[in-house]
């Protein structure tokens with residue numbers, strides 16, 4: 001062999017593996033798109049049960065919608081008072097925040113506020129300042145608030161279903177609702193429907209097994225149809241968002257658009273799975289920029305502070321730590337004082353809704369039904385492509401943050417995606433003004449999309465209620 005041959009062999013030895021790797025990477029990446037299509041899950045079958053009421057109860061649904069006044073008996077309030085008076089103080093660890101569970105000193109302060117300053121009747125009146133209704137759907141008594149914009153200045157009314165999550169309630173929307181029903185400078189205002197998820201607050205819990213996010217999606221679509229809305233938008237966070245992700249996939253002809261502050265990670269898309277795995281080894285800037293790295297591989301994770309100190313501790317700890325992770329280490333969970341995001345009255349009102357309706361246990365069943373045996377279906381809905389307009393508001397401390405390019409894989413008509421450097425999990429409750437403008441920005445984009453793409457499909461609002 002001559003010298004030239006030697007060089008050739010050396011070059012082959014170094015270049016060949018490189019070239020092979022490059023080719024392989026190329027084929028892999030090109031193949032991923034096809035894989036995504038092949039792996040896109042089919043639409044799961046809906047739960048066969050059409051009556052979630054007790055087996056012994058044979059009454060049928062009917063179409064009746066009844067106005068109601070939310071009311072708690074004096075006996076319930078008296079009973080609560082005596083329980084609060086019996087509260088036994090547990091000395092907290094020195095210089096601790098919420099790391100050891102709900103801080104004992106703060107618990108004492110909270111109980112004192114609850115007993116001496118908090119007045120449920122004031123908040124009950126506020127809840128009743130919104131029109132509340134009941135209707136029976138699939139054997140369940142479903143509670144909802146239904147608000148129409150005032151006539152003045154309204155040029156366009158758009159129906160909007162807003163869905164709360166866990167451990168929240170319709171109360172999370174009490175500041176956002178009046179903003180949504182007020183016309184903006186273009187005269188756009190929303191007709192808002194805010195139901196309590198069955199098993200939460202005033203909506204009856206399913207008596208039978210299997211009431212999953214998909215079952216709930218069907219109930220809420222029936223609610224909108226019953227109210228006369230042939231087409232509608234959805235805004236949701238937390239568990240409402242899990243339900244919300246099902247709705248455009250089940251009812252694409254009726255859902256005009258879905259805006260969420262908790263996007264779903266479409267984990268069953270191979271391209272996303274592979275990028276996520278690779279990204280966890282690679283430094284920032286190779287596969288993902290800094291912002292996306294923060295969304296996918298957060299260094300801080302909700303720690304397991306699940307020390308039970310009663311319903312209030314259980315629920316309020318979530319409102320603290322899911323709003324700002326650092327609150328775990330802050331005195332009083334950063335829940336009192338000038339910097340506090342929510343007032344103690346607001347936090348207690350949400351707790352009161354769970355307490356007076358006794359719904360914390362039934363509320364948690366939705367996790368079992370949606371992420372237990374029905375996990376397959378729930379994740380299928382989150383990974384199924386949908387061409388219904390989609391909008392995402394990505395707040396800094398949201399529990400589930402998904403990069404824009406991942407969101408686009410399953411939502412080709414992503415019309416709005418906005419990042420914010422602040423804000424937590426309970427977006428509507430914490431930042432009503434921001435959420436109002438976010439929902440409006442999304443709906444404006446979606447209305448434009450419908451006018452251009454599907455001029456004959458949009459039928460607007462029809463509600464006679």
Ligand SMILES: *[C@@H]1O[C@H](CO)[C@@H](O)[C@H](O)[C@H]1NC(C)=O
Nearest residue numbers: 070071072073074075077121
């Ligand atoms: C509670 O008691 C007050 C005072 O006796 C009474 O005025 C009110 O009607 C009662 N409320 C309910 C819901 O029973």
